[in-house]
Amino acid sequence: MTDTVFPYAWNAPRAAVGAYQADDSERGIRYLTPDGKRKFLSAMELAETDEKPDRSKAARRRLASLPHYVRSFYARQLEKMDSKGKKAADNWLLNTFERHVLSRIDQVNDHYLPNATLPAVLMPLRSEFFRLLWAGKKELKRLAHSLADILQSEFIREVDFQYERTADPHFSTLSGYGRIGFLASHLNTAVPGWSAYCSEELEGEDALKCVARLQSPQWWLNRLRRMHARWREHLMIVTGYVQAKSAPYSSEPCVQEWQAQKKANREYLNAMELEEQDTGERLSLADKVNGSIANPAIRRAELMVRMRGFEDLAKLEGLAGDFYTLTAPSAYHSTQKSGRRNDKFNGSSPRDTQRYLCKVWSKTRAAWKRRGIRVFGFRVVEPHHDATPHWHLLLFMRPEHAEQARAIFRKYALKEDGGEAGAEENRFKVVPIEEEHGSATGYIAKYISKNIDGYALDDEKDEETGEPLKDMARRVSAWASRWAIRQFQQIGGAPVTVYRELRRLRDRELVLHPEIAEAHTAADEGNWAGYVTAQGGPLVARDCLRVRLSYDVTENGNIYGDDVSRISGIYSPFKGDTSLILTRTSQYKIVPKRKQDDASGFDFDFSGGTAAPRSSVNNCTREPRTVEKNTLQESTVITDGASCAIDYGSLTRKERKVVAARLSAEFKAEQQRKRERRKRQPVLRQPGERAEKIREFASSIGWDIGETEVGLLLAGQRIALDGVFYVARSDGALYRTREKLPQSTATTVNTWVTRLRSAYQNQGQK
The missing domain is CATH 3.30.70 (Alpha-Beta Plaits)
Known part of the structure; x- marks a missing residue:
């Protein structure tokens, strides 16, 4: 082959300026040092390390990062091993803790952690889900609201886009639900309606009900609370805290929380009453609950x-x-x-x-x-x-x-x-x-x-x-x-709910159909065998029952748009509507108990609100000149460390002025003491390198950030600037968590529900 001849010298190929001729015999990288010298590292040198990874140190760090209720026992075990020497401790860490305990913990965490690859819109919440085990009430509530906000905005954005493109409300609704259902499916939790959507069986109306749940902070809060509690209990089971030798059946925190919830429920029941909506008659809510099957006895x-x-x-x-x-x-x-x-x-x-x-x-x-x-x-x-x-x-x-x-x-x-x-x-x-x-x-x-x-x-x-x-x-x-x-x-057998409804008729004189009378007589006597026989026997099929329940259905009866069914009575399907007997003729609502003052003997409500405070500071905070005659019938003041009731109606005008002046003076003195305490507390600048980086970054985007906002960002919370939420990362930089919605999409899900349902009705009429 002859060499190529170029007609002009400038047309001939030339070597690049500063070109580096690679040598196949050398495998590695060349780099420039700060002093201007070039150095070369071979592949062998790159693969070499000074020492092997210390697995025992990694296991110690994993142990220290566990929640305290899981870490406590194993931390004590490690202390015992450390007293025997480093070799014994490392052996326990690698062959027992890492091999058997950590593997179980990671297996449980996979049950509750989100998927490894989250959609970009959910990435700001990834760290909060990973901190769910350590979360308290405020953190769970904040996460629930953040998640609901993201899903709501994504639904609105998708529905707006599809509706403008197709003008089809049914398709737009399903497309919007598909978007947020896809996002929620990455959170390792059950998504309402998702299986029906994937099998193409979900209707637009049902999709709206599912959307109402997915954009509800309360719905997500309940789901996160349940996930948090079960995750913790599951960890305590697999790490050996729940067993016959320590705490059988359930952990100590679980039992304590259950007892605390029971106590809170009792206090609520004792503080509330049932009020008949027509007559205003009141009954004790606690007595009603104690007389139902909620009573263990x-x-x-x-x-x-x-x-x-x-x-x-x-x-x-x-x-x-x-x-x-x-x-x-x-x-x-x-x-x-x-x-x-x-x-x-x-x-x-x-x-x-x-x-x-x-x-x-x-x-x-x-x-x-x-x-x-x-x-x-x-x-x-x-x-x-x-x-x-x-x-x-x-x-x-x-x-x-x-x-x-x-x-x-x-x-x-x-x-x-x-x-x-x-x-x-x-x-x-x-x-x-x-x-x-x-x-x-x-x-x-x-x-x-x-x-x-x-x-x-x-x-x-x-x-x-x-x-x-x-x-x-x-x-x-x-x-x-x-x-x-x-x-x-x-x-098998006859349903127990019908049996309970029949027992509610025990005090009423009724002429019942023969199909119902026999079952009612047996239920009234507590004769389960007779009741089951009257229903058709123990092996009776459900469609052959002689007495069934009647329901009142309320369309859109809850906040999610579901139809709510309530038991209204019983009837015999063989006799039709003529056999209907209403077992629940009264409508009750739960209301707080009326306040009663044992010292004065009054048994009516005062006008001071639902919980009038028995404190001189809280109950009388007005200036003396603003105390009007007969506005307060009774109050309480503190005299020599003891509380005493004063009937303002029996005091003279001069005595009222003296009492009001004293109370006002006490209130002003208390407010002055609070102001002095605030003055003595200096405003501390948020310390740390990360706080300085947050200030510098905020200043670079034109944000004159305050110390309170820096503290919130350091605590992991979101701060809004011009409608855009920012969160601080570990490097001090501020990242957007959600873009500001355009004006065209600034509608709520409730508005969309109304618009879409109206569109369904219009299509049905056509």
Whole structure:
């Protein structure tokens, strides 16, 4: 090949200025030092490090970063190991803590943390979700409002865009919901209506109801509170704090919060009354609640009556009874009965285990139905010592179906990990009911009492913990409340709600249809067996019931636009509307109790508001000249350290002036003391390098930021400037969290709901 000849010298290729000729023999990088010299680092030198990563230091940092309620036990263990030497401590950190504990913690965190890749619009909230374990009430509320604001603005923006483009309200609504549903699906929580949307079954009206929830701060606050509480409890389960050797069934914080909530509920009930809207008659709200099934004693008694009624029906029909115990595989148990860690544990929460048990039962029930096996009875759910739920079922069926029913149930109970050691003995147990060994109700009575209030179990011991059953009842109740697990469920038979509505008619003289009269008589006598027989028997199908509930439906009855159904009475479907009997004829509303002053004997409300303060400073803060005659009928002042009631109506004008002048002087003196204290407190400049960077960055964008705003940014809060929210990062720079909406999209979701519904109606009329 000959060399190329260029006709002109300027056309010939020339070498680039300062070009570096790469040498294939050299693999690395060249760089320029600050003093102007060039240096070269080979690939081998780049791969070399001075020392290997210190895994023990990383494990120590992970331990220090855990919440205190998880860290405390393992921090004490590390102190013991440190006293034996660094080698022993490192060995414990790597082979025990990192290998078994941290792996479980990371597994649980994956249940609740958002997806690794969040959409850009949710990135400002990523750090807040990661701090959810440490969040308090204010942080949860702030996160709920921020999340609701973002989803609301995204919905409005998407609907505006699609409506201007297509003028189709139905498509615009679904597109807007799809946008915010997609965003919420990254938060590792259930999104209302999302499955129907993905299967193209969601309608526009239903989408609006889902949007109303997703843009509601209160809805998100409830969801975040539940997530926060269960996340913490799940961590305490997997790290060994919930077990027979420490705190069986539920952790100590869980029990304390449950007791505090119970106390708050009682205080609320005692402070409120029920007021009849037509007559104004008032009833004690606490008495009404104590007389309902919310009372543990009444709830337990009703369950026992229903269980005894089923047993009587089974004897009358000659049916066989079986007592089943269903337990989850060992992979669902965090801790062994001995207190040792279960290395097979898969990280499931009690709700995950409950879903598994429900799935086994649904398959079993479906298989029974295909083979014509009909059963009725009760199911009781209770926890193992490590909070893993298991089931007890007392079921009645025809004797010829008993063996086949057991075989089917055993098949599905052992389908998952049925070959592991101990599965045959522990996963599924059947005890036939034999009268010589006790009644069927006696088999389940202990489990009902244990899971409610421990009634009549003073001398009984818990098989798993060895503690008195009565003491364990509150821990079981706290467990059920935390994980929202239904403890008792009736299987088959007639519905109990109709039974309760019939009992409400006991004091009314009515002429009932024969279809209803028999069931009413049995319910009034507390005869569950007679009531079930009057409804068609224990194996009656739901569409063959002789007495049913009547409902009043209120369209758009709640803040989310749902239709709200309320029980209004009972009727017989065989007789039609002529058999309707209203069981709830009065409408009540919850109102605060009337204030009563025992010292004066007054029993009427004063005009000072719902909670008139009994304090001289708060109740009389006016100047003497503003105190008018007869404006206050009674007040309270402090005289020599004791409170005494003064009837202003009985005082002379001169005496009123003296009292008012004294109270005003005391108030002015208190205000002066507060001003002096504020003067003595200097205004401190926010310290730290990060605060200085925030000031510099704010100044660079023309923001004359104050010290209060710097403090809020350092605390992780958002600050608005010209309608744009900013948040401070670790480097001190300010980042936008949400752009200011254009004027055309400054509408609320409620306005859009009205517009879209009007559009639906117009399309329907056309």
